[in-house]
Amino acid sequence: MNWWIWGGALALYGFFRLWYDNWRGPLTKAEIDAFFADVQGKYGGGNDPAVLRAFLEADDGKEFVMLNLVQIEQGTVVDPQTGKDLSGREAMRRYSDPFVRALIARGGHPGMVGRKVGPYVDAWRVEPDPGWSIFGLMRYRSRRDLLKLASDPRFAEIHPYKLLGIPVTFSFPTQRELSVYMGPRVWVALVLALGAALLQLALG
Template identity: 55%
Template sequence: MAADGEGAQMMIWLGALALYLLFRLWYDNWRGPMKPAEVEAFMTALTARAATDHESANNAELRDTIRSFLDNDDGREFVMLNLVKIAREAADPVTGAMTDGRVLLQRYSKPFIKALFARGGHPAYVARPAGGYVDAWGPGVPADPGWSIVGLMRYRSRRDMAALVLDPRFAAIHPYKIASTPLTFSFPTSPMLRLFVGPRLWVGLAIALGAALMQLTFSH
């Protein structure tokens, strides 16, 4: 009986280890930085879309910025900072009916978050501004436009971002994003200091806790 109990406990911890390894296989980038051929293929596809896509794809300066970001891929995760102003009301791109801007944005954001999650990404932080600018100076700094949302989106890699940009599933719903957000700023960031526990740690702790509770159950 003791041997059976020890075997069951061993299986519990081996299962927990396997589960955590599966999580890391999904969450981490194991393919390294983008290769030059991948970057070239992406830029060719992005340029081909410029004739029919929204303003960003037609902006040569933005395309150059994206290319530089991909050319300098370090293979690591990054966090996209998004400042978004949501329209109070906007015309539905399909029906033309005036619709709450948040409703229109959700028609884009919900499918996008699912696709982001499938590629190891997720929202890291989303908040509403609690007030106007308390610090803003320098030549050319615009007035506070009244931002609606501040969002930090974690991407597993720059390759995953590129794949999401070209995902054909978003062609039909991207007009909802354009209609609902008259003003937005987005740029990638690399973490310098973290004072919060990331998923690599808390998922591991949660799995270990579950395994420990199962072990206690089998031992009684």
């Protein structure tokens, strides 16, 4: 048996876990205070900073999944940079595409994204459906990564596109209790094991 094959596969999996998992523990108060001092006045949208602060201060160091419900602007908007007409969906993508790339760089990723195909079928004591377009489940490695993404100066520049392309939205963080889907920790291990086995067979 070529042990270097399996050792290499194990090393690759180790590097993956170093990137995918949070090894720094919960946020500190100093990190949270520095974040709010940095982003003050940079973003609109009407969110209460106290709500976000409470979430960050309750950090348990674990991963979480953000549930996003989004209404995409169906008409056109005025591009704040060029003054030309722009579809609402394109405006949204000018924010969401760079954000998802930055999320992946920090060990996060989309868990599931889907479009709405019908009205509310089970709802009470909630506001009427504003016309949701899509939902998204976004996995974050840690609350620290959420903080780092929110304070990234690149997103202050493109944040107007988010407000133009997404007139209505709400998001809240969740943590998984039950899932039948196989996460990256499992399927990456299986892919590496399969690759190592096939290479072992090829080399005889």
